[in-house]
Amino acid sequence: MKKLLIATLLGLTAASAQVQAKTLLVYYSFTGNIEKAAVAVKDQTSTDVIQIQPAQKGLNYAANNYSLGSDLVDQIRSKPNDASSYPAIDPVDVDFSKYDTIIIGTPLWWSNMAAPMQTFLFHNGKAMAGKKIGLIVSSASSGISG
Numbered sequence: 001m002k003k004l005l006i007a008t009l010l011g012l013t014a015a016s017a018q019v020q021a022k023t024l025l026v027y028y029s030f031t032g033n034i035e036k037a038a039v040a041v042k043d044q045t046s047t048d049v050i051q052i053q054p055a056q057k058g059l060n061y062a063a064n065n066y067s068l069g070s071d072l073v074d075q076i077r078s079k080p081n082d083a084s085s086y087p088a089i090d091p092v093d094v095d096f097s098k099y100d101t102i103i104i105g106t107p108l109w110w111s112n113m114a115a116p117m118q119t120f121l122f123h124n125g126k127a128m129a130g131k132k133i134g135l136i137v138s139s140a141s142s143g144i145s146g
């Protein structure tokens, strides 16, 4: 009887954990396309949404034939294991234990995720291990390659 009660309680705990499992959407958007997708997801589901913001404000990543955005992606590509390769972003406080699914929303920059999103993933990727991962990507024409 005691065993049955414990098993039932364990079952209930697992079931309520499943009910409480939540989805987090983390997005970065420079010109607003991914932001529109993020707003649609937020409006139509119970997903929590967090926006990544570069620490340095007012930069135009598309100016001079995308030169700044290109430089940032090149820097990451050349030394991907070096934290200093990644542009600083505003602090993001996420309790990953609350989520079983994480959706990443990002534009493509030179066929890679935008540099500020790569910064977020560099610092938080390990905490996302074992979760279900979704991806929302926006580009002008090309596909994702890296």
Ligand SMILES: Cc1cc2nc3c(=O)[nH]c(=O)nc-3n(C[C@H](O)[C@H](O)[C@H](O)COP(=O)(O)O)c2cc1C
Residues within 6 Å of the ligand: 028, 029, 030, 031, 032, 033, 034, 035, 061, 062, 066, 068, 069, 070, 106, 107, 108, 109, 110, 111, 112, 138, 139, 140, 141, 142, 143
């Ligand atoms: C620095 C930079 C690099 C980009 N590189 C690509 C690319 O390689 N291929 C592509 O199709 N679009 C590229 N784009 C266009 C964006 O991916 C596209 O406009 C996207 O929809 C922007 O999303 P956002 O409005 O959420 O920032 C680039 C844009 C920027 C600013």
